[in-house]
Amino acid sequence: MGIPIVGVVTTAFSNLVISYSGKQGMPGERFAFVPHPITGVPAAKCRAYLEGQDPVTGKPVLDELVSSLTGKLTAEETATGFIERPIPRVVEVQDTEENLTQLFHNNGWTDGMPIVLPTEERVAAMLKGTSHAPDELVGKMQASAPHEAWSYTVEKVAVNAVMAGARPEHFPVILAIASTGAPALFTSTTSFARMAIINGPIRNQIGINSGIGALGPFSQANAVIGRAWTILSMNLCGGGRIGETYMGSQGNNFNYNNLTFGENEEQLPEGWKPLHVQKGYEPGDSVVSVFNGWGITHADQSFGKDFHPQIPRWLQFISPWSPAILLLDPSIIKQLKDSEGFASKEQLIDWIYSNTKVKAGDYWENYYSVQNFTRPSAEKGVEPYASWLKLPKDAEIPQFSRPERITVISVGGETNLFWQAGDFGYLSSASVDDWR
Amino acid sequence: MRIQSGLTAALAVLMLLLGANADAASEKLTVLNPLGQPPAIARIPMAPRLDTLDGKTIYLVDIGFTDTHQLFTEMQDLLKSRYPKTAFEVRKKAGVYYEDDPELWAEIKAKGDAMIIGVGH
Numbered sequence A: 001m002g003i004p005i006v007g008v009v010t011t012a013f014s015n016l017v018i019s020y021s022g023k024q025g026m027p028g029e030r031f032a033f034v035p036h037p038i039t040g041v042p043a044a045k046c047r048a049y050l051e052g053q054d055p056v057t058g059k060p061v062l063d064e065l066v067s068s069l070t071g072k073l074t075a076e077e078t079a080t081g082f083i084e085r086p087i088p089r090v091v092e093v094q095d096t097e098e099n100l101t102q103l104f105h106n107n108g109w110t111d112g113m114p115i116v117l118p119t120e121e122r123v124a125a126m127l128k129g130t131s132h133a134p135d136e137l138v139g140k141m142q143a144s145a146p147h148e149a150w151s152y153t154v155e156k157v158a159v160n161a162v163m164a165g166a167r168p169e170h171f172p173v174i175l176a177i178a179s180t181g182a183p184a185l186f187t188s189t190t191s192f193a194r195m196a197i198i199n200g201p202i203r204n205q206i207g208i209n210s211g212i213g214a215l216g217p218f219s220q221a222n223a224v225i226g227r228a229w230t231i232l233s234m235n236l237c238g239g240g241r242i243g244e245t246y247m248g249s250q251g252n253n254f255n256y257n258n259l260t261f262g263e264n265e266e267q268l269p270e271g272w273k274p275l276h277v278q279k280g281y282e283p284g285d286s287v288v289s290v291f292n293g294w295g296i297t298h299a300d301q302s303f304g305k306d307f308h309p310q311i312p313r314w315l316q317f318i319s320p321w322s323p324a325i326l327l328l329d330p331s332i333i334k335q336l337k338d339s340e341g342f343a344s345k346e347q348l349i350d351w352i353y354s355n356t357k358v359k360a361g362d363y364w365e366n367y368y369s370v371q372n373f374t375r376p377s378a379e380k381g382v383e384p385y386a387s388w389l390k391l392p393k394d395a396e397i398p399q400f401s402r403p404e405r406i407t408v409i410s411v412g413g414e415t416n417l418f419w420q421a422g423d424f425g426y427l428s429s430a431s432v433d434d435w436r
Numbered sequence B: 001m002r003i004q005s006g007l008t009a010a011l012a013v014l015m016l017l018l019g020a021n022a023d024a025a026s027e028k029l030t031v032l033n034p035l036g037q038p039p040a041i042a043r044i045p046m047a048p049r050l051d052t053l054d055g056k057t058i059y060l061v062d063i064g065f066t067d068t069h070q071l072f073t074e075m076q077d078l079l080k081s082r083y084p085k086t087a088f089e090v091r092k093k094a095g096v097y098y099e100d101d102p103e104l105w106a107e108i109k110a111k112g113d114a115m116i117i118g119v120g121h
Helices: A011-023 A043-051 A061-070 A097-106 A120-127 A154-163 A168-179 A202-206 A220-235 A308-317 A330-338 A345-355 A360-365 A368-379 A385-389 B002-026 B069-082 B102-111
Strands: A005-010 A031-034 A137-142 A149-153 A193-199 A260-262 A287-293 A324-328 A357-359 A396-398 A406-410 A419-422 A425-431 B057-062 B087-092 B114-119
Touching (some): A005 A011, A011 A031, A120 A168, A137 A154, A154 A168, A193 A202, A193 A220, A308 A345, A345 A406, A360 A385, A368 A385, B087 B102
Parallel strands (some): A005 A031, A005 B114
Antiparallel strands (some): A193 A287
16 A cells, blocks of 8 residues: 555464465564454453553554554565475475374374375375376465465375375365365364265265265265365365464364265156256266355254245254255155155245245344344445345345255255255365366 | 294294384385465565654554454544544444455545554454
8 A cells, every 4th residue: 555554453363464464475564462352342441452562562552553653664574576485296304104194293284183194106096096197287275365375286186185095086076176276174263164065977986975874984985085175275275274274263073074975866856956967067977066154953853744844943043144055865855846846956945045034133133244244245235135224123034145045955865854954055066077 | 843843934924024014114205295386475565664653644444343343443542642643543444344445545545644454353
């Protein structure tokens, strides 16, 4: 902007902003820190923070703010040019398997569980799982916007796939996931989770489970593909560094495997399209689709009654700011089709959209995410939120702002009319066939 | 005699196997680096600092995180009393906290001499 600037930041983000500003080209950018949090802290306490000492530097906060705008610049602060950051292809240390494994753990390159060390031989074997050249660029990935994007090749993805215990036949799916650029460890203070749903012939070719226990630890393919997404997200974009590129307050146990499973397409009734076909692919294509959310849960249902009228009540646990995904056992889908008259996923989704409501007053007053993310958009005139803001408190508005925010998936082995739902929303899909 | 030679042979095989395991455990491995390629950093020189706050206009910009505006009104009050010859203007950036606000930046560029911006949660 051409004028002096100083950032005032809470202590929880001190490492993040110092690291981030360095990567953006201003390693000396000036900050003053105040205790965390500020949200909801009364004015008198904020005043005391400002009159007190910076918890990071120990200097008086007000003095620090003023000296940051007036103090002379150092040579470091006025430097120009480029800082290159070369990454050697081979780990510079040669050591025993035990010591190297511990080095990988200590460097933050793993999920903390045992890994397979990526020797030349093992990586070469993994590369046989694709026709693509080792030096071909796969994509770019950020820990989250606005963190910097790192780039990576087929070989780099193979190194991480080996570490996760994957086999060459799993590699095209892992490459497809990497090509989306979506990190498994998306950094936010709210501890996001990810989900990977695999469709098409690849499921049966490599043993991806979509039936009994699909979401559990019963398939090598489900296990290692999901794990590989986490490990490559740590290493291919510098993600998962606590306090710097990972800020999730509680973390999310789904991050170990990212809810990786296949859709049970074979048990979908006529008229109900599998996910990848809904997204424009051919039924014979092999596709992986990635989702973002926080959690899933099961709400009890009443057997012997229609299933669909129970859905709006169950989905009340999801914030109206969030999307929804319904993971339905095929037995429920067959009941929805045969007994309740839903001829397609789209018809069910439209019904859920039209019949799942929230009061306007509840919407605007009781959800932090709505207040933080939606209200500013409403105040800027973005529809439908601007119109919803003008409604009386007891007016009903859709809990999910549009039908596209609802996803229905067939998964399970029909041992129970079981279902789970969560606040996951669709991000993107990638062809697995393109990476064979 | 036959039993003794059999035992000797078995012991020899066991020693060989143990030795092989010890060799494998102590073998030095070369492994590939799992890290992707970070971009080069283009250094940005910081803007020259002010020689004094007197007669200057300092913008205090709230990026808009929910329920944090009180920090900026308190900051304005404290700074005003400490620097009476300086104007301190509080603004709330439009939109969600991560969205750009070109109009505000243009105003600050035209009328401001410096900016304090914050604060997140």
